[in-house]
Amino acid sequence: MEPPIVATVDRRSVTALFSRLRTSRGQTDPYPHYAELRSMGDIVPAPWGGHVVTSFGLCEHILRSRDWLVPDARWRQQQGAATRWTAASSREMAQTLPSLNPPEHTHVRKATAAMFDRRSLRALQHVVEKSTETLTGRLSERLHSREADLHTAVSEELPVTVIGKWLGLPPADYARLRELTHEQVFAQELLPSASQLARSDAATEQLRDYFTTLIRQRRARPGSDPVSACLRAWDALEPDREAADKAVHRVVFFVLLAALETTATLLTHSVLHLLQHPRQWHWLRAHPDQVPAAVEESLRFDPPTHVISRIAGPGAAIDGVGVEAGSMVHLLVGAANRDPAQHLEPDTFDVTRRATHLSFSAGMHYCLGASLARQEAVTLVTALLDRFPRLRLARAPEWAPRVAFRRPLTLYVTDSR
Template sequence: METAVTPPPDRRFAVSLFSRLRTAKGQANPFPIYAELRSRGGVIAAPWGGHLVTRFDLCDQILRNREWLEPDSRWREQQGDGTRWTAPSSREMSRTLPALNPPEHTWVRRSAGMFDRTSMEEIRGTVGRITGRLMDSLAVRLRDGEADFNALVSEELPVATIGHWLGLPSADFPRLRELTHDQVFTQELLPSASQLALSDAATAELRAYFLDLVRERRAHPGDDPVSRWITLWDAMESDQDKADEAVYFLALFVLLAALETTSTLLSTMTLLLLEHPRQWNRLTIHPDLAPAAVEESLRYDPPTHVISRVSSRDTELGGVEVRKDEMVHLMVGAANRDPAKHEDPELFNLHRKPAHLAFSGGIHYCLGAPLARMEAQTLLHHLVRRFPRLTLVRRPTWAPRVAFRRPLNLDVALI
């Protein structure tokens, strides 16, 4: 049997590219840098160790194969004290659903029991009403000139939707949104010490908030997901404190998953359509293209550009040796534009049938994907009906991130 041949790592090349990726110019348009990464191969050495995976087929293979694991609490502890993986926020995230591996992942995911067909129909009316209200606010602002679509719409719809579903006070929404933006730094590719400090503080505040919520719902149960999770976990766990912890981690996961990436999807989707007037015009004439517009936006510029996994054994990937417990970073933003997968991948085209990895894959496929799609499609239907003459005033600036995209503004006007 032939042995996999590992080419000598060219980490200096990757260091140079990632230095550019972290600049304002790189944040605004990372895709030329991704193309350079792809040109060096499907699997290349990461500057900090491990590997970067740029090919669509290899990323898809890893996501669907259970031999590739989440960097769970066991793996993080092995990295040693003083690393970003053992920061308080990272330890906390290791106990949420996305960081679990089977068998624990299987029964925690099953216990979440959310966003099935019945739940989605119940939420649909709420999403429509919230979107209509936000469109009214946008209309008022546009009468006076420019409006920040990101602040007025994209940041508001996800938190109002998930907050209503969880039964949270609307007065808490602004603070929860701010905490989510800070917390996500611990999930970034290379967080700085200051970013980790922000994430640690945000995580501690979110923990206190949701544990208080669980205690309140235990004392005064209602017809809401948190109350139902308490009932479910009480039946599975005899220790009430452990049951409350499990419910807290579900609530934390739902908030983090529902806010950050969905807000980015809504703004990026709107930005892409306004940057491509022919596609926007097609959508205004044929609003039934809304689902296609959402999927093509998810392919073209997904909210999450990097997904990480670790190998459960010594293996070979794309001709490169990967050792047990070694990390691979799936460069989803690059893979979604892999010319081996898509014809004319740099073309934003509503008429393609795009395969993409925006919602991960396999057993970790995003539980909130149906809700994110619903919010995005509902928003598009409202936009094309009420604001067909919407136009982009200036390109947005972006948060200093690599893995989790986030526009800081999206200034629009009517022509």
Template structure:
């Protein structure tokens, strides 16, 4: 239908790889922040409490606020941090696969609930120093809050998200208060010291800390869990492919990249035009919204030949982690979790099989696999 396609509700879908890359990396394309929302005729669309809360998150900020918050984080998952986290992730994967093996002794198991959803919360929870007893609660809240980030949420979905958003704020503001009272050498304590130096007003600093801690936590959960589930589905559903990868582990990184390209955890991300512009030959007026379609871009045959074939040996490209100033903060961490899981799965479960295709939640933006049956 074209690189830029008119959306039924206004705005445009962006489907071509180069056009999507231009939007993600171009400085004249902005996140739909409060300033943009305030200029909209349909301002009521953006008044839902959960929507307004997420508009304060890092992914919805523009310069200079985005620049300030991003710099305060530095590169949280740099090489040294990944090296430090690696043995912890390896131990978590081994423990989760022990649990999987125990369930598989009785027949089949749900890979999602036992492994995919547990590894990301264990990883980010340990890194931030969250109490393990809170992991299940955080997962539950995240599953309910994410509706606010959908393209066209229903009123009932927004109500569910509103309740979850209140719970998120209560949890993370309480966490920051507790960490202030008992600071340590952990990541969150470091962020507190950084923002106390940057912001003289304690209430403003704590509000920023809440947004950062909440966003980093929930942004790393469903996206990585979906990546892990889809990775197992795409690789294990073809027994020959699974066996081949076990014999050629040097292609594990390439396999992960092909999973990311073939079926990204996020399918749509939205931006607005900072000025009147032309995108792939289509005039786009200032303040118009465009929807970057990651899956469509990754399947652009001009960038990836025979794009609908799943090919581990492909040497193409993908936009799954975004681009520009909003490039995914946790890309290296997601790769670490996927790589560690895949290595141990291949070693421990060479005869792993899929029981049935995965079950997905009914979503357009943040995809979530809710069930994936496996056996041996």
């Protein structure tokens, strides 16, 4: 018998399942837990309130529907003081693009999208290639007759180098910015603890100070970099200089947060799944034009972002049944990408399939950095296939105990020449 669309489940079993998912062990392979959740129904009541959705079709429908909204500043305030939604880090996030609803979202997205035009991305390709060459060169030195951690040496370095060069940030700041983004992400996790929120608040404050200084400097000495370009674009839209500075601050702050950890995870996952499937790794050596398809399959099979949240607007309904306005749904895109109703043999990693996924979201909040993230992953996998054809996994990788944002901690490899 088909499971019901909205399941009636034992709260304790769902609580236990999420407790397992929130451990490093659960993150080593979260997919059997998702399958268990799916077997309960397409929509499962979340023990902490709202619902969890695992079906690809429903997740996509909600993401594309105008009846569903993002948790914006007003909604967060309504949740009351002393909730995760009123923490300083959450209030800061509420001002950024992915937390805005129309009409504000439409206006800010248009101004932000100007930074991601084709010309800028083409110019960045050179930076991606040069940085990949330098980092794989360093990896080669480390691999000399021993194992090396590709995640730390390459995946964590490439995104911050690319964004840093793009925004014109001093390389001496990269390590600190990377650590601050890892700390800040806790505010965007599924169920952050009080101590995690405190770490996120502290990181948010440091990032705020950092970008306030940066914007002051770019005001004093404007250049051809995207921060100066963004200031010029906002000055044209916003007569109040202080308001324009704040708008640019939110853009740059969010771009840094959005770009670093997620892309590092994509890089490591793309390499990991190919090394775990050596035949596909070797097949790609003979078919380098298929590397983009392999990156898409990695995005489907094991995406960096696993949960996207939405709030029911006044007209929202699921399967024709009205949903209370203001209630939250957690779209488990990591599970949706493996929905058997969407893909044949969804648990098989297969670079030759035409992978469809929700890893960059869908609808009006679709990721603005998707092309750049893809560019970095394709460039890195191509360079590794070329430079280290006999690359092997040295030991099983480890993941941080997260749920919404997967975070690999290591990827030890050897080059068995």
